[in-house]
Amino acid sequence: MHPLVLFRYCPRCGSSRFEEHNEKAKKCRDCGFVYYFNSCSATVALILNSRNELLVTRRAKEPAKGTFDLPGGFIDMYETGEEGVAREVKEETGFTVRQSTYLFSLPNIYPFSGFEVHTLDMFFLCRVEDTSAPEAHDDVAETFFIPIEKIEPQKFGLGSVRRGVERFIEMKRQKTALFAKKETSPGISE
Structure with missing residues (x-):
């Protein structure tokens, strides 16, 4: 399981519409914030x-x-x-x-x-x-x-x-x- 699966809410606005953007990131559909999971x-x-x-x-x-x-x-x-x-x-x-x-x-x-x-x-x-x-x-x-x-x-x-x-x-x-x-x-x- 990729660690991003555990991140359900946007850390910027709190939206639950925080979805997979690509294999390294999630993107909030409400505020547009993209979170990249790095080491x-x-x-x-x-x-x-x-x-x-x-x-x-x-x-x-x-x-x-x-x-x-x-x-x-x-x-x-x-x-x-x-x-x-x-x-x-x-x-x-x-x-x-x-x-x-x-x-x-x-x-x-x-x-x-x-x-x-x-x-x-x-x-x-x-x-x-x-x-x-x-x-x-x-x-x-x-x-x-x-x-x-x-x-x-x-x-x-x-x-x-x-x-x-x-x-x-x-x-x-x-x-x-x-x-x-x-x-x-x-x-x-x-």
Whole structure:
């Protein structure tokens, strides 16, 4: 079912003559307002410590309660992706983000209060002030670091986060392989 089916009244004038305009939008037959259903923006933080371990959280709430996750969440209005990821990291772990670097994005469907929220999840590599004492706050039950080579993506309960972890691990493998190749090949420099 397309999420627009759940929108029965025009958000501008309240008319019940709010009808399908095309596969992406509804249009009000009374005031002419057209509403396009677009993805919400969300962030995911990838935080490494000095031992090349990834910060992982355990979800305290549904959806996927009890499964692994990464810090992150919805971006608030008037916030940039960088501001949103920094706020979410602070709210969930107590860490202060000093630098965030955008890596990639993945589409997602996040079930929330009986509604499927379509999101575009933006993954950021975040540097934080101090990784020695992660805390669990907000919707996080616990936080811990796992060595990259011991991460099991299937333990991550949310689809886009699972795919993002797989992609990040592959990026790290390719980078390691590239550096190993450069070290063994004469004449190749960075």
